[in-house]
Amino acid sequence: MPQRLIRKLEHFVRLSGGDKLALQGLAQKVRAVGAHEDIIREGDNPLHVNLILEGWACRYKQLADGRRQIISFFVPGDLCDPHVFVLRQMDHSIGSLTPLRFAQIPREALLGVTDRHPRITRALWWETLVTAAVQREWTVNIGQRSALERMAHLLCELFIRLRCVGLSEGNSCPLPVTQTELADATGLTSVHVNRTLQEMRSAGLIVLRSKTLTIPDPAALQKVALFDADYLHLEHEGAHLDANEPEELPNGSTPGTSGAAWTHGGGGSGTQHG
Amino acid sequence: MPQRLIRKLEHFVRLSGGDKLALQGLAQKVRAVGAHEDIIREGDNPLHVNLILEGWACRYKQLADGRRQIISFFVPGDLCDPHVFVLRQMDHSIGSLTPLRFAQIPREALLGVTDRHPRITRALWWETLVTAAVQREWTVNIGQRSALERMAHLLCELFIRLRCVGLSEGNSCPLPVTQTELADATGLTSVHVNRTLQEMRSAGLIVLRSKTLTIPDPAALQKVALFDADYLHLEHEGAHLDANEPEELPNGSTPGTSGAAWTHGGGGSGTQHG
DNA sequence: ACACGGATTTCACACAGGTGAATGCGCGGA
């Protein structure tokens, strides 16, 4: 049941009933693994595309001496590299962060669906390009932002991505990762991540308890993060994402209300050099 | 004359005469700009794909307060985002670093060629995926490596990429960027880039004079960089890249010889956590 | 209820890399 994926893709294209049915069909072979297991290892020859159904995973790479960088987070609805087949072998690993359920989609199944459903093709393109944009933003994040800004930025991104697949509730969302993992993702140490989170807490920027993140004042957090959601390329083709997207959770619970806007800032100009 | 692009793509697929001709046809509208000019600005609606013919450019993003991160370098033969059309607007800018000649390829021209030439489609896929892999490696580089390792890694990457398009000569290649630009790319300050380069020089790792980089002992540089070329996904489909690729420069000059190997290391294993 | 173990928190201290500014070099233009 790739509900999350469908929900996410509909931010970009309107899918027909047939499109959705076709997407449903992709999640045949479902696998489950515990936390902290590898799904694909660097050097492996990828055989299928993985679709995250439940739980979190990450893409990571480890240097010869053990230092590890988490390159991206995968949350439900995320597709790991729809097009890896072109390359011979993986240049990074993908591992679970929490217990995980995911679908292994065979290459042919994916090709079959995209052949017959141009809207899905377009939507997967969008997903691919957004993934690339996120990767670029991470480069900026790690390269230029201070620890505080960096953590804030990461949390903004994760919150929005989760909200897009219906996993937020009001200003809260799950954050089922350890501080060590946040450290590996931001290029900081776990000690400093801790300091930084404390600082954010005492500034009232976040509430973080029992793996749940709450953002009392989104505008404030965005501000310290220098966050601009444009790179996520939401609001497209009619599926206009309201600042405060109505949350129809699958189980029908009522979402908390949030007056704060997650603005998609106007285009900055900025001349190069001078 | 997209010779560089063709040469690069042939590292992955064997192109027929017809394929090459089709690629030639893409570079109709050629533009030239001086150094430090923007080609595309963040927020723009991209109208064509740009193919770098001569000179260097970069993708960059600037924070509200002026900090700038160079997200990737473009060298001759590089294609800027073959698939941007799917998205509505640019989330970053592309600017020249040196005087630049580039071809503006209209969307339709590209689509026409890929429709009729499946090998080109495959090759462009490869190019796209390698670009993504490079982006991921930059995340690792900035997130985990020390200044020295980081600079070394960047130089290794640039050298290999230039060699792939026939722009190296023996162990040397052009490096027409300022230390400030290297700083923006590595997330360091120009002062510290200077220190780092000095250190590399006095360790005999590099020779860098008048915008020309020479790597006396590639193995040594790779070692301090913890560099593993796997992520560039060379050596594919028969087009076996020898460790010391024969350099048939277009102008027929004889390349310097280099016994040193730019090894494509065997698959590391590495269990997650333990 | 208890005990275990991973996760968080705190501490004292070290250092890589940042800051701001001054100096000097090299190269293109007239």
Added chain:
DNA sequence: TCCGCGCATTCACCTGTGTGAAATCCGTGT
């Protein structure tokens, strides 16, 4: 040949983040 200017280089000093280790906390299983 000289000038001017951007770039590289150097300096003295500072600080954000890393290090290593110890001390708690907390959730989970028994």
